[in-house]
Amino acid sequence: MNRTxxxxxxxxxxxxxxxxxxxxxxxxxxxxxxxxxxxxxxxxRTFVSFDMIYRYLxxxxxxxxxxxxxxxxxxxxxxxxTGAEDKISKKARLEQLExxxxxxxxxxxxxxxxxxxxxxxxxxxxxxxxxxxEQIKMVxxxxxxxxxxxxxxxxxxxxxxxSKDTGLYGQLSGRIIEDLMVETxxxxxxxxxxxxxxxxxxxxxxxxxxxMKWESPWSVxxxxxxxxxxxxxxxxxxxxxxxxGGGGDLVFPHHENEIAQNFGACKCTPxxxxxxxxxxxxxxxxxxxxxxxxxTPVQLFTGDSPHISKGYNPMTLxxxxxxxxxxxxxxxxxxxxxxAEKGYNxxxxxxxxxxxxxxxxxxxxxxxxxxxxxxxxxxxxxxDDFNTPKAMARLFDLAGKINSIxxxxxxxxxxxxxxxxxxxxxxxxxxxxxxxxxxxxxASSNDGxxxxxxxxxxxxxxxxxxxxxxxxxxxxxDALQEVNIQLKDSKEGTNWVKA
Ligand code: AMP
Ligand code: ZN
Numbered sequence: 001m002n003r004t005x006x007x008x009x010x011x012x013x014x015x016x017x018x019x020x021x022x023x024x025x026x027x028x029x030x031x032x033x034x035x036x037x038x039x040x041x042x043x044x045r046t047f048v049s050f051d052m053i054y055r056y057l058x059x060x061x062x063x064x065x066x067x068x069x070x071x072x073x074x075x076x077x078x079x080x081x082t083g084a085e086d087k088i089s090k091k092a093r094l095e096q097l098e099x100x101x102x103x104x105x106x107x108x109x110x111x112x113x114x115x116x117x118x119x120x121x122x123x124x125x126x127x128x129x130x131x132x133x134e135q136i137k138m139v140x141x142x143x144x145x146x147x148x149x150x151x152x153x154x155x156x157x158x159x160x161x162x163s164k165d166t167g168l169y170g171q172l173s174g175r176i177i178e179d180l181m182v183e184t185x186x187x188x189x190x191x192x193x194x195x196x197x198x199x200x201x202x203x204x205x206x207x208x209x210x211x212m213k214w215e216s217p218w219s220v221x222x223x224x225x226x227x228x229x230x231x232x233x234x235x236x237x238x239x240x241x242x243x244x245g246g247g248g249d250l251v252f253p254h255h256e257n258e259i260a261q262n263f264g265a266c267k268c269t270p271x272x273x274x275x276x277x278x279x280x281x282x283x284x285x286x287x288x289x290x291x292x293x294x295x296t297p298v299q300l301f302t303g304d305s306p307h308i309s310k311g312y313n314p315m316t317l318x319x320x321x322x323x324x325x326x327x328x329x330x331x332x333x334x335x336x337x338x339x340a341e342k343g344y345n346x347x348x349x350x351x352x353x354x355x356x357x358x359x360x361x362x363x364x365x366x367x368x369x370x371x372x373x374x375x376x377x378x379x380x381x382x383x384d385d386f387n388t389p390k391a392m393a394r395l396f397d398l399a400g401k402i403n404s405i406x407x408x409x410x411x412x413x414x415x416x417x418x419x420x421x422x423x424x425x426x427x428x429x430x431x432x433x434x435x436x437x438x439x440x441x442x443a444s445s446n447d448g449x450x451x452x453x454x455x456x457x458x459x460x461x462x463x464x465x466x467x468x469x470x471x472x473x474x475x476x477x478d479a480l481q482e483v484n485i486q487l488k489d490s491k492e493g494t495n496w497v498k499a
Pocket of ligand 2: 030031032229254
């Protein structure tokens with residue numbers, strides 16, 4: 001905890017020294033998923049990034065209250081002025097299920113995926129639908145303070161008033177209110193109830209077809225999407241807290257509007273630091289379901305996608321994500337994943353060799369000093385805006401040294417046992433505690449035994465197929481499926497993957 005942390009703050013556009021509001025304690029809010037479909041890999045990247053941040057803060061000894069919400073109402077497709085529909089209601093209507101069944105199904109799926117990526121559970125995971133009274137209260141406070149207005153049962157936030165009073169609106173996203181009013185005017189239908197094009201709904205009157213709706217002082221309706229995060233962060237972290245995070249696509253309008261609402265209700269801005277992760281791309285282009293440039297996490301694990309040549313372990317993915325800075329875009333390609341898989345295995349192998357290493361030097365050697373410096377440098381990388389790629393490179397630097405001693409290129413006399421112990425502690429801390437990478441389940445951790453056995457099974461199945469003994473080949477495939485091993489046939493041969 002006596003280390004100095006610096007993060008890039010989207011609010012000030014600068015790297016700033018981090019100081020918690022209450023010494024030793026950190027309140028962190030991260031926008032969670034909208035649970036109307038399977039979680040996609042882009043979401044996973046953002047949550048893995050914030051998991052790494054959470055883990056590092058915990059590692060430094062901070063007591064962190066990490067709140068990550070579940071959006072189960074209010075996230076509309078399109079703008080409220082153009083007759084948009086709630087994403088969860090729409091899915092419920094299409095699948096003829098209760099909205100809560102939809103939300104529960106995809107929340108379960110999200111949790112399952114987060115476990116595969118070995119992310120820690122947040123301290124609190126509040127749901128928007130469980131906090132309707134808090135959201136109504138917030139709208140009341142915004143109205144009392146003169147930052148909202150009601151029209152026909154809906155309530156809107158007055159962005160122009162906030163801008164005139166404080167200059168705050170647009171600060172996070174770097175947008176200028178005058179531009180926003182012009183830009184969004186085209187979208188505004190004549191019948192719009194908004195006073196200014198940049199205003200946004202905080203309470204929306206529901207029409208008869210709307211399934212999810214609640215009583216309020218203004219109408220039977222539902223909260224605007226941005227409101228839940230303002231209400232829930234205030235409830236669990238207070239009006240003013242340390243860190244607010246999310247994917248970069250949320251800076252505008254979601255986070256800009258959150259700041260507006262918090263100020264409108266509490267007369268103060270919510271978080272001191274705003275951290276944003278960057279987007280995940282697929283083959284250089286934005287991942288998008290509609291144009292086919294997309295891959296689900298499950299497809300990535302099984303290899304069942306035209307974008308990849310084989311399945312990858314979730315830990316390879318996690319490693320791949322941490323190899324780039326969370327604020328940089330990350331391009332997912334098959335070649336990059338193959339390289340990450342090799343890199344991950346190399347690191348884990350070095351770690352295994354490290355467990356058996358015996359240092360023989362009796363006094364502090366030059367190598368000992370170099371190791372101590374590399375370890376300190378890795379922590380400085382993490383202190384500097386959570387620079388995982390740099391810290392990762394330090395691990396590989398040490399892995400090289402371990403391999404040299406193991407191969408006999410460097411004598412064990414050149415290193416002391418205390419330096420070996422220091423490295424062991426460092427590998428444990430950085431790989432497991434901070435990067436959250438798990439050693440088990442990887443092909444490299446069994447010295448190729450599983451690979452060898454699997455090849456034998458694949459060869460036997462091939463033989464059975466060549467002999468037209470399909471009963472045996474099917475039996476092998478089914479038996480493997482029972483233990484979650486999937487075979488994938490292609491022109492190049494058969495691969496296997498543990499789902
Ligand atoms: P959503 O479920 O769309 O509300 O998004 C949940 C989280 O995932 C938010 O923090 C988003 O910013 C983030 N997110 C969405 N798409 C991507 C992407 N392609 N890459 C990284 N993060 C994303
Ligand atoms: Zn949010």
